[in-house]
Amino acid sequence: MLFQSAPAKCDTKLKGNSKTTSDISQKSLIKIAIVALALTLSLSALVPTSESFAAEHIIQLTAEETQDDGFGNKLLAYKMLSHRVDGLDITSRYSTEATIPGPTIELTEGDKVKISIENAIPGNNIPIPGISKQVSIHVHGVHYDILSDGTLKVINKNFDEGAGAGLEETYVIYEYQWNVALGTAGTWPYHDHNFETHNGAEHKGLFGAIIVNPVGVSSYDKEYVLYLGDDAFWGMEINGVSKIQSNHGVNPTLVATRNSNVRFHLIALGTDIHTFELKGYKWIDPGTTHRINQVAIGPLEKHVFSVIAKNSTRYRDNNLSNKLLGMEGKFLVQ
Numbered sequence: 001m002l003f004q005s006a007p008a009k010c011d012t013k014l015k016g017n018s019k020t021t022s023d024i025s026q027k028s029l030i031k032i033a034i035v036a037l038a039l040t041l042s043l044s045a046l047v048p049t050s051e052s053f054a055a056e057h058i059i060q061l062t063a064e065e066t067q068d069d070g071f072g073n074k075l076l077a078y079k080m081l082s083h084r085v086d087g088l089d090i091t092s093r094y095s096t097e098a099t100i101p102g103p104t105i106e107l108t109e110g111d112k113v114k115i116s117i118e119n120a121i122p123g124n125n126i127p128i129p130g131i132s133k134q135v136s137i138h139v140h141g142v143h144y145d146i147l148s149d150g151t152l153k154v155i156n157k158n159f160d161e162g163a164g165a166g167l168e169e170t171y172v173i174y175e176y177q178w179n180v181a182l183g184t185a186g187t188w189p190y191h192d193h194n195f196e197t198h199n200g201a202e203h204k205g206l207f208g209a210i211i212v213n214p215v216g217v218s219s220y221d222k223e224y225v226l227y228l229g230d231d232a233f234w235g236m237e238i239n240g241v242s243k244i245q246s247n248h249g250v251n252p253t254l255v256a257t258r259n260s261n262v263r264f265h266l267i268a269l270g271t272d273i274h275t276f277e278l279k280g281y282k283w284i285d286p287g288t289t290h291r292i293n294q295v296a297i298g299p300l301e302k303h304v305f306s307v308i309a310k311n312s313t314r315y316r317d318n319n320l321s322n323k324l325l326g327m328e329g330k331f332l333v334q
């Protein structure tokens with residue numbers, strides 16, 4: 001779209017000139033031709049490669065029951081069954097297990113996504129009046145119509161938009177369509193909205209993130225996705241080259257090579273306000289020229305920044321109650 005709209009702008013500019021071509025000397029015409037050529041060349045440098053622009057993603061997730069959380073509660077987790085980008089199978093970059101956090105899905109502005117959810121939680125297809133057993137995918141940031149909201153009918157007024165027995169509808173698999181429109185670049189959470197209540201089971205482990213990159217974004221050696229829960233970080237890392245996702249779980253140890261360029265994606269879940277610190281590091285506060293060494297982040301806020309990995313340290317939440325709960329992890333530079 002950038003490419004298509006730009007030549008139109010160029011046309012407008014030339015047509016908008018009150019002089020007709022006969023009024024313009026040959027010299028001026030040559031000048032205009034050179035400018036137009038330079039403009040076309042500079043714009044064509046912005047044209048992305050086919051694999052990163054307007055790609056079609058076909059994604060299949062399941063939601064599964066995992067281990068006991070230590071208090072007799074079963075946790076739930078998303079698992080990537082299949083991810084194809086314009087037909088290319090990239091499923092091997094994800095864990096073969098259901099993980100908390102769920103898979104991080106990397107997209108580029110301009111992409112289109114068809115993403116389905118299958119419910120693999122035992123007993124999910126037997127309706128119980130007043131209780132939803134559906135699981136869904138409700139995403140933030142990207143565009144979609146009401147049928148892809150991933151909520152129950154009591155919220156969206158259309159359907160119970162998930163897999164399993166809902167309050168009214170029962171589906172084995174439910175598919176959503178996302179339009180990764182221009183202007184949606186950023187890191188956004190997705191989560192269940194339908195399990196047991198209309199608020200869903202994000203707190204039981206059904207959450208993940210999408211990273212929407214602008215076209216032509218610089219690449220990073222590692223990406224760390226850290227969710228700030230009310231009592232722990234949940235996180236994972238992504239190798240910038242192989243795109244393999246690893247080190248999932250609570251307060252994960254994040255690993256980097258010395259002098260590599262790494263990017264942190266912080267997403268706050270739950271209800272607490274956090275003060276994130278990466279001790280010994282400073283970074284640019286996005287949208288400003290300020291260098292900061294910690295950041296306050298509240299429910300559903302996000303903060304994305306990059307640093308050059310120099311020294312091993314710890315990341316932590318400096319808010320007293322969260323600090324007392326041990327909300328911290330290692331950042332190992334090797």
Ligand SMILES: [Cu+2]
Pocket residue numbers: 138140191
């Ligand atoms: Cu949400």
